[in-house]
Amino acid sequence: xxxxxxxxxxxxxxxxxxxxxxxxxxxxxxxxxxxxxxxxxxxxxxxxxxxxxxxxxxxxxxxxxxxxxxxxxxxxxxxxxxxxxxxxxxxxxxxxxxxxxxxxxxxxxxxxxxxxxxxxxxxxxxxxxxxxxxxxxxxxxxxxxxxxxxxxxxxxxxxxxxxxxxxxxxxxxxxxxxxxxxxxxxxxxxxxxxxxxxxxxxxxxxxxxxxxxxxxxxxxxxxxxxxxxxxxxxxxxxxxxxxxxxxxxxxxx
Numbered sequence: 169x170x171x172x173x174x175x176x177x178x179x180x181x182x183x184x185x186x187x188x189x190x191x192x193x194x195x196x197x198x199x200x201x202x203x204x205x206x207x208x209x210x211x212x213x214x215x216x217x218x219x220x221x222x223x224x225x226x227x228x229x230x231x232x233x234x235x236x237x238x239x240x241x242x243x244x245x246x247x248x249x250x251x252x253x254x255x256x257x258x259x260x261x262x263x264x265x266x267x268x269x270x271x272x273x274x275x276x277x278x279x280x281x282x283x284x285x286x287x288x289x290x291x292x293x294x295x296x297x298x299x300x301x302x303x304x305x306x307x308x309x310x311x312x313x314x315x316x317x318x319x320x321x322x323x324x325x326x327x328x329x330x331x332x333x334x335x336x337x338x339x340x341x342x343x344x345x346x347x348x349x350x351x352x353x354x355x356x357x358x359x360x361x362x363x364x365x366x367x368x369x370x371x372x373x374x375x376x377x378x379x380x381x382x383x384x385x386x387x388x389x390x391x392x393x394x395x396x397x398x399x400x401x402x403x404x405x406x407x408x409x410x411x412x413x414x415x416x417x418x419x420x421x
Contacts, residue, residue, distance in 0.1 A: 180222075181229030182266040184211060189263075196263060199256050201240050205233040232259070348380060354388040361398060361413035369409040 178184040188207050189196055212226050239255040373382060392398045399412045
């Protein structure tokens with residue numbers, strides 16, 4: 169009884185090599201060239217095809233594998249400066265490129281298959297329906313419109329525009345520079361202290377406005393307190409500060 173062996177059909181030698189690599193579950197970057205070459209030659213020896221062009225492609229790859237196998241089996245010369253190139257490198261690059269195009273062809277085939285399920289219907293609307301235009305009676309449409317209603321519509325539209333404005337972020341681009349510095353403010357505080365002798369800090373703040381004015385004034389008071397020109401007393405936490413001008417300190421300073 170004759171034994172019939174059915175061989176799988178491959179698109180080319182690279183397709184066969186990818187099949188053998190996946191079948192043996194080996195790393196494509198570290199191909200066991202001896203094993204793959206033996207299996208490849210075994211397949212080629214069983215091929216039965218009259219297409220000489222296709223057969224020649226498989227034979228060329230077989231010769232390439234045998235050449236790589238022989239280079240892998242030969243003893244390598246030790247080179248200190250330059251690392252020897254892997255004989256399988258060119259084959260690996262060709263396999264990766266072929267694999268990329270093969271997967272791309274699968275994707276295109278899936279899209280073609282999905283597109284075959286899409287059906288289009290030619291427009292079948294009668295010309296009378298397409299050309300129909302409803303007549304509008306503007307007099308009837310505007311019969312109940314009054315100036316009051318128009319004013320209400322206008323106010324509503326304007327209010328929507330106002331609501332779009334963020335009251336906080338809309339002012340981010342406006343930076344106001346306060347014309348005040350600590351040197352000038354120290355002169356003012358000292359003149360004010362010499363004139364009043366003893367006074368509260370909040371009273372001093374009545375001469376200006378804004379956060380910048382408060383901060384610069386407070387820093388001026390602290391600087392003058394450090395030099396001994398001012399004495400500050402605060403009985404309780406968050407109470408107003410009582411400031412006293414230390415006469416005679418400016419001479420000693």
